[in-house]
Amino acid sequence: MTSIGQSRPRRSRLAGPAAAALLASLVTVVPMQSAQAAVTLLSQGRPATASSTENGGTPATAAVDGNPATRWSSQFSDPQWLRVDLGSTAAITQVVLQWEGAYATAYQIQVSADGTNWTSIYSTTSGTGGTQTLNVTGNGRYVRMYGTARNGGYGYSLWEFQVYGDNGTTPPATGYVLANPQVTGVTPSTYNPPHAYFHEFQANCAFSHDRPDDPIVYPGLPGASHMHTFMGNRTTNATSTLSTLQAGGTTCVAPGDKSGYWMPTLYNGNQVITPVGPQVIYYKTGVNDYTSVRPFPPGLRFVVGSPNATADQFMFGSVEGWECGESYHNADFPAYCPAGTQVNVRYQAPSCWNGLHLDTPDHKSHMAYPVNLVCPASHPVALPMIEFKMAFPVSGDMSQVRLSSGRGYSFHYDFFNAWDPATQAALVNHCIRGGLQCNARGYDETQPGRGAALNANYQLP
Secondary structure (H helix, E strand, O other), rough: OOOOOOOOOOOOOOOOOOOOOOOOOOOOOOOOOOOOOOOHHHHOOOOOEEEOOOOOOOHHHHHHOOOOOOEEOOOOOEEEEEEEEEEEEEEEEEEEEEEEEEEEEEEEEEEEOOOOOOOEEEEEEEOOOOOEEEEEEEHHHHHHHEEEEEEEOOOEEEEEEEEEOOOOOOOOOOOOEEEOOOOOOOOOOOOOOOOOOEEEEEEEEEEEEEOOOOOOOOOOOOOOOOEEEEEEEOOOOOOOHHHHHHHOEEEEOOOOEOEEEEEEEEEEEEEEEOOOOOOOEEEEEEOOOOHHOOOOOOEEEEEEOOHHHHHHHHHEEOOEEEEEEEEEEEOOOOOOEEEOOOOEEEEOOOOOOOOEEOOOOOOOOOEEEEEEEEOOOOOOOOOOOOEEEEEOOOEEEEOOOOOOEEEHHOOEEEEEEOEOOHHHHHHHHHHHHOOOOOOOOOEOOOOHHHOOOOOOOOOOO
């Protein structure tokens, strides 16, 4: 598996001049519909068991945790199985298997009402590994992959085992937020575009306020969250919605970016450490085909990382970990930073969207990281990859430095899109799809002949 793109030094692996077509020409939409069986992810976070595990670091639950950096793997023998309990009987319509290098060449997908008696709804003896999306029909509370032959001498190994369907319940209004319109009929792009070193632009947004609120995780509940440091929209609070953000002001240099960006507050002892000046929030491509990247839909929101992350989980999304001076790759804060330096962190977000939901109950499962620089079939819509580059003015002895959420590896952030759609589309089209390294105006100083997306006031010309 290939990890998400690194950004230090600032040289991208992807490339080339973008197609001139407007972003809208690539979008196939349908009117908003009620939740459909094929689009509801039922397995994520559910109890999972397996016939065996290779070791303590590859448990069954790792295949249903939504983290593409963790996996289940079995002992090196046949047969082996992985089972997920959906909690109630559901109509199963799709199963997605994201195999590691050790995969099944022969296996079945089976369903059961009681976990004892099984019915096969899919069978193959010619599995090829990789990401396999299976359209199936069956009913059951339990779903399992039952493997009978492997591709080599290792066991079976799955990054993710995803089960989609309908369990007969209506998603709560505060959990699932349907996109309107939804984006359907998209196939993940495998096109290899012409080479270019960069495909990005910056959103430069300064500190706005600190508040113990989180309108994504704790909507309508002021004070329910740990302390957050807010950037971008000046009005973000527990009751924020797309319409209130659109009506608010912004600390971003581009007036059209009224998005809310927030992260746990950093302390040195009991002193709040506030980032000074505009912070860099990159909008990049996370996929090889940068010409396929589309703007964020209005109202899309998600959480990146987790306050409960382990050090290894934090490092998956991190570019260099916490860094200062010549110290890099730290999951936690360095013990000491040279006087006068700042401690920095760069953290990348998932950039593949399922095209259906603006939010989901876990605030994550509608988004996914690319796999080998291609969006998975379950999340086929390529969006900009956000990368926070935060600098905190604290140095010297770092033993008392902490986040409001805990240790350094509890760092995470929230994003609530409230860009002016035309402004964001202009920047995405000119800079990401155009293969440029743009500032917040959409101007690449190394290619002045390409012009800028915005005028000197950071607005559409």
